[in-house]
Amino acid sequence: LRFSVMAFRLKFYIQFALIVSVILSSLHYYLKVKDYRFSPRFIRSMGEKYAGRSPSVYVKSIMTDLSASTAGPIIPPESWGVLDILKGRTAVHRQKKLSNEKSTVWLSVNLGGIQGRIHFFHLSWSEYLALVGVPMKSIGSSSLHWMNQSCTVLSGSLQRHRTEESFEHEHFEPGKHVRFGVFENYIVEISEDTWLLCYGRGLTMASFLYCFLGWISQADFFSPILMLSIALYSLLIDIANYSLQFYHRFF
Known part of the structure; x- marks a missing residue:
């Protein structure tokens, strides 16, 4: 038995x-x-274009370039995602605040010990595009992600070295691109007032847990709700865009 x-x-x-x-x-x-919305070459060229400029122009300038591209609809800078419906924030209301940098929605994040804030231009289960700002010098781990990620240094600097290799490190200044491959882990040091334009392809949903653990450890329960709201909003935008393309193609 x-x-x-x-x-x-x-x-x-x-x-x-x-x-x-x-x-x-x-x-x-x-x-x-699968087909992805953004071209890595386009994102890198856009990062090189704004490297060294004032951080105050990043969001508006990048939004302008994305809107002019063929990438499709993107998340408005001041959108809270589907929470806009609960707050009664209409498109007209948001349009009045476009010129106000303070209206841009940012998420505070703790990524492997690196403290900063992040603004998403696009967020889906398999792709993201975001602006990351680190106001103070931070050292942490990039951790393991089921994604290929590329970040362009817009201002400040970034250093990294592989955790399983020697202590030789790589240094990245404004205009340089930092690539993090699937399940590659690095020790990362970011100088104060560093801004990064980051793009990732892969299973982004698996990395949500990585962000959630950082928020929960800081007793921040609003940021994960806001992130899910923005992700759902981005998903609805994609569904509406693909439905419109399907309609124009077959009808």
Whole structure:
């Protein structure tokens, strides 16, 4: 009887491992071949364009370039996502605040010990584009993510080195690009008043937990709600955009 129970459990574990392996392999293949909204080359060229300029122009200038591109709709700078509906913030109301930099929505983040703030231009389950600001010198870990990420240093500087290799480090000044591959972990040091334009492709939803743990550790319960609201808003924008494209193509 004991042997039968052990054989049943072993069979269950093997079947479970095979199912998980198939799901992960299928997801990895889909993320590799799917079409993405933004071109990494376009994002890098935009980062190089604004490197060294005043941080006060970043959001408005990047929004202007994104709106002029063929990337499709993006998140308005002052949008709280679907929470706008609860707050009664209409598109007309937001338009009146476009020229006010203080109206831009920022999320405070603690990423592996690095304290900063982040503004999303786009956020979906497989892709994100964001402006990251670090007001004070910070040292932390980039952690493991199921994403390929590239950040352009707009101002300040960034240093990093691989945790499993030597202590030789790389230094990045404004205009330089920092790449973080899938499941690559680095120790990162960011100088004060550093701004980064970051773009990532992969399973961004898996990294939400990484952000949530940082917020919960600081007893910040509003930021995860706001992030989910913005992510849902971005998803609705995508659905509306794809539906419109489908309609114009077949009708």
